Amino acid sequence: MNFFMSMIRKSAIWGSGLAVLLSLSAPVWAVDNPEADRQLIGYEAKEELAALERVNFSGVEPNFPSGFFDGLRSKIESFGDYRNLRIEVVAYTGSEQLTTAERAEFGDSANLSSLRAESVREEIASRTDFPNARLESRGAGEGSGDFAEVNIFYDAPQYRSIDTSSSGVSANDYDSAREALAKTEEDEEDTTLEDALNAVDENYSLLKENSVDLQYSYNMSYSSSDSLVLDTDTTSGQVVVTGVTRDGRLTHTNSISMSYGLSDNLTLGVAIPLVSTSTLGDSISEDGVGDMSVSMRWQPFPVRPGKANMTLSSSVGLPTGTSPYDIDINNTLPTGSGLYSLGFSANVNKLIDPIVAYGSVSYSQAFEDDGFSQQRGSRVLEGIKPGGTFGYSFGMGYALTYGVSMNMGFSHSFGSDSELEFTDETFESFGGHAARFNIGAGFRTSPGTVLSVNLAMGLTRESPDFVVGFYIPFSVEGFKSYFGGDGE
Numbered sequence: 001m002n003f004f005m006s007m008i009r010k011s012a013i014w015g016s017g018l019a020v021l022l023s024l025s026a027p028v029w030a031v032d033n034p035e036a037d038r039q040l041i042g043y044e045a046k047e048e049l050a051a052l053e054r055v056n057f058s059g060v061e062p063n064f065p066s067g068f069f070d071g072l073r074s075k076i077e078s079f080g081d082y083r084n085l086r087i088e089v090v091a092y093t094g095s096e097q098l099t100t101a102e103r104a105e106f107g108d109s110a111n112l113s114s115l116r117a118e119s120v121r122e123e124i125a126s127r128t129d130f131p132n133a134r135l136e137s138r139g140a141g142e143g144s145g146d147f148a149e150v151n152i153f154y155d156a157p158q159y160r161s162i163d164t165s166s167s168g169v170s171a172n173d174y175d176s177a178r179e180a181l182a183k184t185e186e187d188e189e190d191t192t193l194e195d196a197l198n199a200v201d202e203n204y205s206l207l208k209e210n211s212v213d214l215q216y217s218y219n220m221s222y223s224s225s226d227s228l229v230l231d232t233d234t235t236s237g238q239v240v241v242t243g244v245t246r247d248g249r250l251t252h253t254n255s256i257s258m259s260y261g262l263s264d265n266l267t268l269g270v271a272i273p274l275v276s277t278s279t280l281g282d283s284i285s286e287d288g289v290g291d292m293s294v295s296m297r298w299q300p301f302p303v304r305p306g307k308a309n310m311t312l313s314s315s316v317g318l319p320t321g322t323s324p325y326d327i328d329i330n331n332t333l334p335t336g337s338g339l340y341s342l343g344f345s346a347n348v349n350k351l352i353d354p355i356v357a358y359g360s361v362s363y364s365q366a367f368e369d370d371g372f373s374q375q376r377g378s379r380v381l382e383g384i385k386p387g388g389t390f391g392y393s394f395g396m397g398y399a400l401t402y403g404v405s406m407n408m409g410f411s412h413s414f415g416s417d418s419e420l421e422f423t424d425e426t427f428e429s430f431g432g433h434a435a436r437f438n439i440g441a442g443f444r445t446s447p448g449t450v451l452s453v454n455l456a457m458g459l460t461r462e463s464p465d466f467v468v469g470f471y472i473p474f475s476v477e478g479f480k481s482y483f484g485g486d487g488e
Contacts, residue, residue, distance in 0.1 A: 044155060044156045044158055048151055048152070048153050049075075049085070049152045049153060049154055050075045050151070050152040051149065051150070051151045051152075052068065052071060052072060052075070052149075052150040052151070052152075053065045053068060053071070054147045054148065054149060055068070055120055055147060055148040055149075055150065056146065056147050057116055057146045057147065057148070061119060061264070062116070062119055062120045062123055062148065064123070069124075069127055069128065072087075072124070072128060072150070073128065075152060076128075076133065076152065084154060084155055084156070084157060085133040085134070085152060085153065085154060085155075086133070086134045086135075086136060086152070086153045086154075086155050087124065087133060087134070087135045087136070087150065087151075087152055087153075088136050088137070088138075088150070088151050088152075088153060089117045089120045089121045089124070089135075089136070089137040089138075089148055089149070089150050090117065090137075090138055090139075090140050090148065090149050090151075091113045091114070091116040091117035091120065091137070091138075091139050091140065091147070091148040091149075092113055092139075092140050092141070092142065092143025092144070092145065092146070092147055092148070092149075093112050093113045093116065093139075093141070093142055093143065093146050094142065094143070094144070094145050094146050095142060096111070096112050096113065096141060096142055098112060111139050111141075112139070113139030113140055113141050113142075114137075114138065114139030115139070116139065116146070116148060117137035117138055117139050117148060118137050120137065120148045120150070121135055121136070121137035124150075134155075206261065206264070206265060206266070206267045206297055206299055206311065207259055207260070207261030207267045208261050208264055209261050209262070209263045209264050210260075210261060211260070211261040212258065212259070212260050212261075213258070213259045213473050213474070214256070214257070214258050214473070214474045215255075215256070215257045215258070215259070215471065215472070215473045215474070216254075216255070216256055216471070216472055216474070217253075217254075217255045217257070217469060217470065217471040217472075218252070218253070218254050218255075218469050218470055218471075219251075219252075219253045219255075219467055219468070219469035220250070220251070220252050220253075220467070220468050220469060221250075221251050221253075221464040221466070221467040222248065222249070222250050222251075222464060222465050222466055223248065223249050223251075223458075223464045223465055224247065224248040224249075224280075224465055225247050225248075225461075247279070247280060248279065248280035249277060249278070249279055249280070249333070250277065250278055250279075250280075251275065251276070251277040252275070252276040252277070253273050253274070253275050253276075253290065253469075254273065254274045255271050255272065255273040255274070255290075256271070256272050256274075257269055257270060257271035257272070258270055265298060265299040265300075265302075266296070266297070266298050266299075267296070267297040267298075268294075268295070268296055268297075269294070269295040269296070269297070270292070270293070270294050270295070271292065271293045271295070272289065272292050273289070273290035273291065273292070273321075274287075274288075274289060274290065275287070275288060275289070275290040275321065275335040275336075277333050277334075277335060278333070279333070284331060284332065284333055285333065286322060286332060286333040286334070286335055287335075288321065288322055288335045289320055289321055289335065289336075290320070290321040290335050290336050291317050291318060291319055291320055291321045291336040291337055292317075292318045292320045293315050293316065293317050293318065294315065294316045294318070295313060295314065295315040295316075296313065296314050296315075297311055297312070297313045298311065298312045298313070299311050299312075300312060306351075307350070308348050308349065308350040309348070309349050309350070310346065310347065310348050311346075311347045312344075312345070312346055312347075313344070313345050313347065314342070314343065314344050314345075315342075315343045316340070316341070316342055316343075317337065317339075317340060317341035317342075317343070317366075318340065319336055319337060319338050319339055319340060320336060321334065321335040321336020321337070321338075322334045322335040322336055323336060323337075323338025323339075323372070324336075324337070324338050325338045325369070325372045325374050325381065325384065326338065326372055326374070327374075328375075329374070329376065337366065338369065339366040339367055339368075339369055339384075339386060340366065340367045341364055341365065341366040341367065342364065342365055342367075343362060343363065343364035343365075344362065344363055344364075345360050345361065345362035345363075346360060346361055346362075347359075347360040348360070354398065354399075355396045355397065355398045356396065356397045356398075357394075357395075357396045358394065358395055358396065358397070358409070359392070359393065359394035359395075360392065360393050360394075361390075361391070361392045362390070362391040362392070362413075363388060363389070363390055363391070364388065364389045364391075365386075365388045365389070366386040367386075368383065368384060368385040368386065369383065369384055370382060370383030370384075370421065376422075379422045379423065379424075380422060380423045381420060381421070381422055382421055382422065382423060383420075383421035384418060384419065384420055384421065385418060385419040385421070386418045387415050387416030387417050387418045387431050388415065388416050389413050389414070389415040389416075389431070390413065390414055390415075391411065391412065391413035391414075392411070392412060392413075393409055393410065393411035393412070394409060394410060395407060395408055395409020395410060395438065396408065396409070402444065403443060403444035404441065404442070404443055404444070405441065405442040405450075406439075406440070406441050406442075407438075407439070407440050407441070407442070408437075408438065408439045408440070409437075409438045410435070410436070410437055410438070411435070411436050411438060411456075412433065412434070412435040412436075413433070413434050413435075414431060414432070414433045414434075415431030415432060416431050417429060417430060417431050418431065432460075432461075432462040433460050433462060434458075434460055434462045434463045435458070435459040435460045435463060436456045436457060436458055436459060436463050436464075436467070437456065437457050437459060438454060438455070438456045439454070439455050439456075440452060440453055440454035440455065441453055441454075445472075449472065449473065449474065450472075450473070451470060451471075451472045452470060452471045452472070453469070453470045453471075454467075454468070454469055454470070454471075455467070455468050456468075
């Protein structure tokens with residue numbers, strides 16, 4: 001949910017709660033208006049300023065008429081100083097009778113009109129930004145159909161006199177302020193913990209229907225290995241170790257990806273990596289496109305408060321990079337795998353106050369290829385039958401503040417043996433184990449954008465020594481807002 005709108009909805013609570021707490025030590029700071037002897041305690045409805053076009057529903061989901069949000073912005077902004085404005089959503093239903101699916105999702109005692117009003121309120125909150133304007137919703141029960149009315153009101157601020165010669169704060173006032181602030185902090189956690197999870201892996205999140213996100217990510221990885229230098233002793237004829245050489249490979253990967261919300265629970269994506277790789281000392285280097293991928297993320301069950309959430313994802317890898325089987329291995333480096341691949345994963349997360357825990361299991365399989373001929377020493381490699389790779393990961397995220405979150409986790413993958421087919425014989429290649437410890441952070445740079453940075457440290461020989469990178473999404477709506485354009 002949009003961060004600034006979450007702040008707007010809680011501004012009255014924060015204002016009154018902080019005012020009482022601060023007045024314990026400095027009563028004059030509790031004043032919420034220019035006069036030093038009054039304190040804002042609430043608002044009184046005075047006048048309806050404007051009514052917007054009705055919002056209809058498909059189930060619980062609102063269908064906003066074309067131009068609704070442009071009209072809302074225009075009306076709000078026409079009032080100039082809108083700190084005393086209130087946007088009220090009132091929803092009606094043709095029948096409050098819940099369907100079997102709605103009863104299973106929301107419970108037997110759910111109020112359908114209230115749920116619909118809340119869905120309209122949340123959508124308005126996520127797509128508009130009116131500091132200090134209050135946003136409220138309520139269900140009005142059965143009416144002439146399934147719709148919601150959205151009206152704009154002017155509310156007159158109400159003040160009370162305070163005693164500036166003493167604290168003037170009762171125990172009840174103090175308890176009320178503390179309770180109000182506690183509720184606000186709980187709502188903050190819901191938003192920032194969601195950011196903490198999204199900073200881990202995009203597979204844990206989906207887009208709303210017809211939403212488009214662009215993402216840019218950068219990763220730098222370094223892998224090293226030591227090799228023994230062997231020689232034959234001319235006197236004894238024995239093979240002896242004469243030294244150790246270190247080989248290293250540094251890879252920079254810049255990826256541009258796009259995600260599209262086909263529906264609220266189904267997101268499609270495509271990623272295009274640009275790879276620059278080199279050996280230690282830059283003796284050999286290669287730049288080019290890496291392996292593109294197409295992905296799908298699906299949420300099979302609705303999100304339910306207090307319950308674990310699951311997403312299922314699949315991806316197809318395309319061998320668009322330089323294949324390791326079509327190069328001179330002594331003078332060229334690959335930028336891709338050279339093989340088509342298919343992957344699946346199941347991802348689960350759950351809010352366990354004050355953290356969000358996550359975990360996943362995955363399987364990927366590259367397809368065999370025998371359409372090449374590559375010289376490897378004295379042999380010619382003519383085909384490969386790769387084994388499958390199983391993996392799992394788990395970890396947790398923690399929201400430190402509104403705009404900062406931390407996460408850490410562990411990932412492990414292990415592959416079955418592959419077959420290398422040479423001209424006259426076949427060899428089995430050990431699949432190996434790759435394990436990494438990951439730590440990262442998310443930083444909110446704007447209401448809808450979180451910059452994620454991460455560091456992974458390899459724990460096995462098959463893992464890179466380290467991987468460091470960052471990831472940042474850019475929503476299409478965010479671009480429109482930044483450059484002054486209007487969304488629908």
